Amino acid sequence: MEITNLFNLKNRVAVITGGGNGIGKASALILAQAGASVAVSDLKLPDAESVAEEIRQMGGKAIAVECNVGKDEDLVNLVERANAELGGIHILVNNVGVGGGGRENPFKIGVDKFVWVFELNVFSAWRLSQLCAPYMRDGGYGSIINITSMGSINKSPNMSAYAGSKAALNHMSANLAYDYGQYGIRVNCVGPGATKTAALASVLTPEIEAKMLAGTPIKRLGEVEDISGAVLYFAAPVSEWVSGQVLFVNGGGVQTLD
Amino acid sequence: MKKTELLNDLFSFDGRVIIITGGAGAIGSALAELLGNLGASVVITDINEERVKKVAAEIQEKTGNEMLGLVADSTDENQLRELVDKVVARFGKISGLVNNVGWGAATPIWGSDTDKMVKSYKLNTLSAYNLTKFCMPYLEKEENASVVFSNSRVGNTPSPEFIEYSTAKAALLNMARSMAVVGGPKVRFNTVLIGSVDNGESTLDAGFTVEMLQKINDSIVMKRRGFPADIAQGIMFLMSKAASWVTGVDLTLDGGGRYESKMPKSD
Ligand SMILES: NC(=O)c1ccc[n+]([C@@H]2O[C@H](COP(=O)([O-])OP(=O)(O)OC[C@H]3O[C@@H](n4cnc5c(N)ncnc54)[C@H](O)[C@@H]3O)[C@@H](O)[C@H]2O)c1
Numbered sequence: 133m134e135i136t137n138l139f140n141l142k143n144r145v146a147v148i149t150g151g152g153n154g155i156g157k158a159s160a161l162i163l164a165q166a167g168a169s170v171a172v173s174d175l176k177l178p179d180a181e182s183v184a185e186e187i188r189q190m191g192g193k194a195i196a197v198e199c200n201v202g203k204d205e206d207l208v209n210l211v212e213r214a215n216a217e218l219g220g221i222h223i224l225v226n227n228v229g230v231g232g233g234g235r236e237n238p239f240k241i242g243v244d245k246f247v248w249v250f251e252l253n254v255f256s257a258w259r260l261s262q263l264c265a266p267y268m269r270d271g272g273y274g275s276i277i278n279i280t281s282m283g284s285i286n287k288s289p290n291m292s293a294y295a296g297s298k299a300a301l302n303h304m305s306a307n308l309a310y311d312y313g314q315y316g317i318r319v320n321c322v323g324p325g326a327t328k329t330a331a332l333a334s335v336l337t338p339e340i341e342a343k344m345l346a347g348t349p350i351k352r353l354g355e356v357e358d359i360s361g362a363v364l365y366f367a368a369p370v371s372e373w374v375s376g377q378v379l380f381v382n383g384g385g386v387q388t389l390d
Numbered sequence: 391m392k393k394t395e396l397l398n399d400l401f402s403f404d405g406r407v408i409i410i411t412g413g414a415g416a417i418g419s420a421l422a423e424l425l426g427n428l429g430a431s432v433v434i435t436d437i438n439e440e441r442v443k444k445v446a447a448e449i450q451e452k453t454g455n456e457m458l459g460l461v462a463d464s465t466d467e468n469q470l471r472e473l474v475d476k477v478v479a480r481f482g483k484i485s486g487l488v489n490n491v492g493w494g495a496a497t498p499i500w501g502s503d504t505d506k507m508v509k510s511y512k513l514n515t516l517s518a519y520n521l522t523k524f525c526m527p528y529l530e531k532e533e534n535a536s537v538v539f540s541n542s543r544v545g546n547t548p549s550p551e552f553i554e555y556s557t558a559k560a561a562l563l564n565m566a567r568s569m570a571v572v573g574g575p576k577v578r579f580n581t582v583l584i585g586s587v588d589n590g591e592s593t594l595d596a597g598f599t600v601e602m603l604q605k606i607n608d609s610i611v612m613k614r615r616g617f618p619a620d621i622a623q624g625i626m627f628l629m630s631k632a633a634s635w636v637t638g639v640d641l642t643l644d645g646g647g648r649y650e651s652k653m654p655k656s657d
Pocket residue numbers: 149150151152153154155156173174175176179199200201202227228229230232252279280281282323324325326327328329330331332
């Protein structure tokens with residue numbers, strides 16, 4: 133492969149969920165840097181719109197779409213709009229994830245709460261993959277990237293819903309990698325360690341941070357760009373022979389909240 | 391930041407000096423060419439003098455970047471010490487190391503012996519331990535210094551037909567993880583677990599037949615064995631700035647693996 137093509141996503145269309153902030157935003161921006169047109173979706177339309185505008189400002193192409201990944205009609209609408217307005221779909225980043233703060237009481241967590249975590253973290257990723265795969269197959273290029281978590285392999289206190297859902301996401305991805313592989317579609321996961329986003333800020337204290345760093349060989353918490361770099365790797369032709377993998381980006385350690 | 395400037399920066403290897411062992415082989419030479427193209431000064435080392443000189447000269451010609459081909463037997467501790475001295479004398483620093491040397495022949499599980507087992511351990515495991523140890527004082531001085539290990543899928547799955555090679559690679563895997571724990575924050579250590587890659591004669595020497603290889607192609611999810619460049623690209627990513635918070639991981643590069651079921655077929 134020509135060296136300039138390794139990260140070239142020109143004429144590729146990427147769809148991102150929760151792209152208005154944090155890791156989703158950083159992923160949208162770096163894919164756009166690589167030349168992709170991006171459908172930035174989020175529960176919060178203004179946040180998605182400001183990311184899309186940032187992409188346009190740097191000369192890229194982007195649309196903002198309001199999408200609650202918990203609603204099937206929103207997922208269908210996102211895929212239809214991305215295809216119609218950007219011309220196909222080649223890359224999907226399932227980034228939305230809820231419940232990472234954990235701290236559930238195992239005796240009291242309600243069925244609704246548990247199901248809600250699985251619906252947003254697992255079901256939406258499966259459904260969007262199913263909706264996007266035909267476009268990827270027909271467009272001759274496909275890469276699905278699911279944002280999982282260290283929680284998917286760690287045993288963490290009071291986090292069975294989130295950790296269980298992320299573990300399910302890992303294994304579902306590995307299976308979809310088999311099923312979609314023959315159509316040239318790759319499926320991989322990126323697993324962030326504690327990364328400085330609004331989601332983390334809401335639960336982080338200086339004491340927790342100090343404890344996290346004590347268990348982390350690379351002495352800092354993650355930046356969103358650390359995670360989006362891995363997203364780019366899986367999205368781009370540079371990894372065209374890589375599928376079914378989980379790449380943890382965690383400074384070499386384990387960062388737990390409790 | 392202007393479009394693509396960011397990407398150029400993330401994947402630039404300008405000013406970095408990288409040693410690749412077994413560098414005259416398929417994967418090592420593909421990596422040397424890629425890193426050279428991205429701006430690195432690369433030192434390839436190999437036991438095969440003729441090939442290492444030839445490959446270095448060819449790549450230097452293609453990339454326009456300095457490429458040094460040095461002869462060293464990775465199983466000889468003294469030659470590795472001399473290698474490090476030579477690189478430091480020439481470039482003044484070492485910013486990255488790829489412990490890529492390795493090989494293993496098919497052996498029936500009860501057909502090995504002490505000599506063969508130890509020989510494999512020396513080539514596949516000890517070589518990486520020694521060279522990494524000798525490079526550490528220099529790596530620790532560099533920004534985003536990184537060590538990558540060329541490992542194999544036989545190193546983390548039962549592989550009775552490659553008992554010497556697979557056990558040595560399994561040891562290498564855990565060695566890399568251990569180094570990652572103590573190596574931070576200065577040096578990163580990561581492993582690539584390589585699936586079946588076309589490296590020409592070397593595979594045939596290891597006991598594969600053409601029929602076996604065709605079967606492997608068909609069974610892989612991506613419907614082909616890897617090119618050396620596929621592996622080089624994964625290693626390059628792990629060494630890049632984009633991966634500067636990545637350490638202690640094993641990244642499998644195997645074309646999505648093979649379709650396989652643990653259940654006996656019913657038909
Ligand atoms: N930040 C971390 O430390 C960390 C660690 C491990 C895993 N992760 C995972 O990374 C992913 C992104 O997390 P983040 O930290 O960037 O979060 P964030 O809170 O910074 O951003 C999440 C974005 O998703 C949007 N969103 C929330 N619910 C939504 C819904 N139902 N439908 C559509 N959009 C919705 C929000 O509006 C927001 O823009 C999640 O899957 C999370 O589990 C994060």
